[in-house]
Amino acid sequence: MSIVRAASDQRNRSRSPSRSVRTPAASVAALLVVGVLAACAPTVSLTPAPAAADPDCAAMMVRMPATVAGAARRDTDAQATAAWGSPASVILHCGVPVPGPTTDRCISIDDVDWVEDGSRSPIYTYTTYGRDPATEVTIDTSAISGSDALTEITGAVGVLPPDGGCVGAEDVG
DSSP, X not given: OOHHHHHHHHHHHHTOHHHHHHHHHHHHHHHHHHHHHHTTOOOBOOOOOTTTTOHHHHHHHTTOOSEETTXXXXXXXXXXXXXXXXXXXXXXXXXXXXXXXOOSOEEEETTEEEEEEEEETTEEEEEEESBSSEEEEXXXXXXXXXXXXXHHHHHHHTTSOBSXXXXXXXXXX
């Protein structure tokens, strides 16, 4: 037997079917480990809002999207709260105090009015206006598009019945 044929026989033996079966199995196992580790993002620690136990908050929370502006939803440790992104770039609290009349900027998205507080720019806080319980969303606009985040959350917030809305100076007689 020649050296070339002996080397060839050795290579053929190392390509046994059991090895080709183990390779995909090992790949699947590795992917599962990576998936489990990725899912182990720490829980976001939040404080519930005063009216977090309101049943309307529960009805809204079950409708919250899995992603907001491309950021995945994370687990939180407080009732009627949600967070998206790692680190959390969007934080939501349902059951915050209902805001009274204000001269702050008010924007309307899909019939939900939001009062904007940009005093901590680039961190913006938006609070629903004309809905009880009120919902507050804090967005780090240096990491996430504020308009995209509000637009994607508004569908769920819209289940809270309106009892008023923003008005402009031209609406007041």
